[in-house]
Amino acid sequence: MNSLPSREDPDVVDVAGIGFGPANLALAIALHETDGHDLTAAFFERQPEFGWHRGMLIDDATMQISFLKDLATMRDPRSEFSFLCYLHDKGRLVDFINHQILMPSRIEFHDYLGWAAAKLDHVVSYGADVLAVHPVEEHGRITHLDVETATGTRRARNVVVATGLIPDIPQDVQLSDRVWHSSHFVRHLQDLPDGPHRFTVVGAGQSAAEITNHLLDRFPHGEVNAVFARRGYSVADDSPFANRIFDPESVDHFHTAPPDVKKSLLNYHASTNYSVVDLDLTKELYRRHYQELVRGTERLRLLHTTRIRDIRQSDAVRLQLEFLPTGEHRELVSDFVIYATGYRPNDPRNLLGDLAGYVKEDDCGKFQVDRNYRLVTTEDVRCGIYVQGGATEHTHGISSGLLSTTAVRAAEIARALIADGVCRVRA
Numbered sequence: 001m002n003s004l005p006s007r008e009d010p011d012v013v014d015v016a017g018i019g020f021g022p023a024n025l026a027l028a029i030a031l032h033e034t035d036g037h038d039l040t041a042a043f044f045e046r047q048p049e050f051g052w053h054r055g056m057l058i059d060d061a062t063m064q065i066s067f068l069k070d071l072a073t074m075r076d077p078r079s080e081f082s083f084l085c086y087l088h089d090k091g092r093l094v095d096f097i098n099h100q101i102l103m104p105s106r107i108e109f110h111d112y113l114g115w116a117a118a119k120l121d122h123v124v125s126y127g128a129d130v131l132a133v134h135p136v137e138e139h140g141r142i143t144h145l146d147v148e149t150a151t152g153t154r155r156a157r158n159v160v161v162a163t164g165l166i167p168d169i170p171q172d173v174q175l176s177d178r179v180w181h182s183s184h185f186v187r188h189l190q191d192l193p194d195g196p197h198r199f200t201v202v203g204a205g206q207s208a209a210e211i212t213n214h215l216l217d218r219f220p221h222g223e224v225n226a227v228f229a230r231r232g233y234s235v236a237d238d239s240p241f242a243n244r245i246f247d248p249e250s251v252d253h254f255h256t257a258p259p260d261v262k263k264s265l266l267n268y269h270a271s272t273n274y275s276v277v278d279l280d281l282t283k284e285l286y287r288r289h290y291q292e293l294v295r296g297t298e299r300l301r302l303l304h305t306t307r308i309r310d311i312r313q314s315d316a317v318r319l320q321l322e323f324l325p326t327g328e329h330r331e332l333v334s335d336f337v338i339y340a341t342g343y344r345p346n347d348p349r350n351l352l353g354d355l356a357g358y359v360k361e362d363d364c365g366k367f368q369v370d371r372n373y374r375l376v377t378t379e380d381v382r383c384g385i386y387v388q389g390g391a392t393e394h395t396h397g398i399s400s401g402l403l404s405t406t407a408v409r410a411a412e413i414a415r416a417l418i419a420d421g422v423c424r425v426r427a
């Protein structure tokens with residue numbers, strides 16, 4: 001087995017990974033476990049230690065994916081970085097088997113990811129926020145890239161940008177101690193004393209439903225207003241045929257499909273991922289709601305078909321709500337408002353500065369990406385700029401921002417980097 005050389009070794013690394021979430025962690029593992037190359041790699045992660053959506057590590061929340069779609073199994077079931085190896089290492093393999101589940105808790109999966117990251121600690125710098133990537137020219141060609149962090153610059157032959165998604169919050173909303181995005185939910189909750197708080201949760205997706213349910217459990221005397229434009233929560237389609245949209249083969253088909261087919265595929269299968277909730281959780285929320293109707297108490301208020309038109313913050317948060325069918329307005333006063341309004345792609349060009357001008361665009365102004373996740377650039381750029389994660393949904397389909405193809409995608413990028421490295425040595 002190849003041992004991935006340490007970040008301390010060379011002056012110029014072959015691969016600089018920006019972000020060390022599951023995507024680039026899986027790439028580090030794939031490079032580490034692929035024989036026959038001597039590529040060097042260094043990864044930069046802005047968090048002070050490994051963390052996977054820590055702000056949503058709610059007790060009892062489960063994964064939306066089989067544990068077999070871990071960092072490595074679909075690339076190589078014999079990998080030492082599989083979820084099963086983790087369980088074995090932790091002495092829980094037998095107990096997990098008896099548990100008879102495919103989808104572990106998010107807390108356990110986070111622990112697995114951290115366990116895997118710790119094994120490759122020598123290739124990652126934590127607390128390293130990448131501020132920009134600068135081109136380095138030689139004889140009129142861009143041959144290297146300088147990766148700038150607050151503490152220094154590292155020269156690389158290739159970069160792999162995997163910086164994840166960014167919270168999507170309505171423009172007029174100022175986050176504060178009273179108004180949170182779901183991505184910081186657990187942190188805010190830790191600081192909150194017990195009490196009969198009034199919460200409003202905005203959104204009807206998985207995070208919104210999880211937060212609503214959790215608040216009702218955690219604050220037995222609190223009230224929770226769930227505000228969303230739909231009539232009710234919609235269920236995530238995780239049935240076997242629908243799941244095929246997450247297969248590695250779907251990525252091949254999606255990448256070659258014409259734009260109208262890409263658009264249709266994203267629309268047809270949006271209900272596997274966007275603004276949808278696990279069936280069990282919708283049933284639990286309905287059960288609570290119905291029990292409250294029976295008892296004549298109302299702690300969970302479902303303000304459906306409703307949009308927030310204005311928000312004002314003082315010693316409380318005052319929301320102006322519009323009931324969409326009638327246009328009727330009303331005020332809702334809450335102590336805390338949680339926007340579980342999702343995420344948007346982090347455009348990799350924001351990090352690229354002048355380099356962005358070398359990246360080719362499609363007719364809609366979106367950056368072009370080849371099948372191996374390399375940005376399509378003009379001939380002047382001789383180094384590889386790879387992108388993985390939700391930012392490539394327009395080229396590689398709906399699984400891009402999820403864990404489904406993480407292991408396989410990492411292998412594809414690793415192969416492309418290795419092939420390029422071998423060519424460079426031969427040239």
Ligand SMILES: Cc1cc2nc3c(=O)[nH]c(=O)nc-3n(C[C@H](O)[C@H](O)[C@H](O)COP(=O)(O)OP(=O)(O)OC[C@H]3O[C@@H](n4cnc5c(N)ncnc54)[C@H](O)[C@@H]3O)c2cc1C
Nearest residue numbers: 019021022023045046056063064129130163164389402403
């Ligand atoms: C609460 C929640 C639960 C989820 N559950 C599932 C699930 O069960 N199944 C599933 O398939 N998907 C799930 N997802 C989707 C999620 O996108 C993937 O699980 C996964 O996080 C994608 O990995 P990533 O590495 O692409 O991005 P991320 O996990 O977001 O990692 C990106 C990393 O880059 C770092 N970073 C960003 N910018 C910089 C910078 N400039 N310099 C240095 N570092 C930087 C970030 O700190 C972060 O650690 C979930 C998402 C959320 C929010």
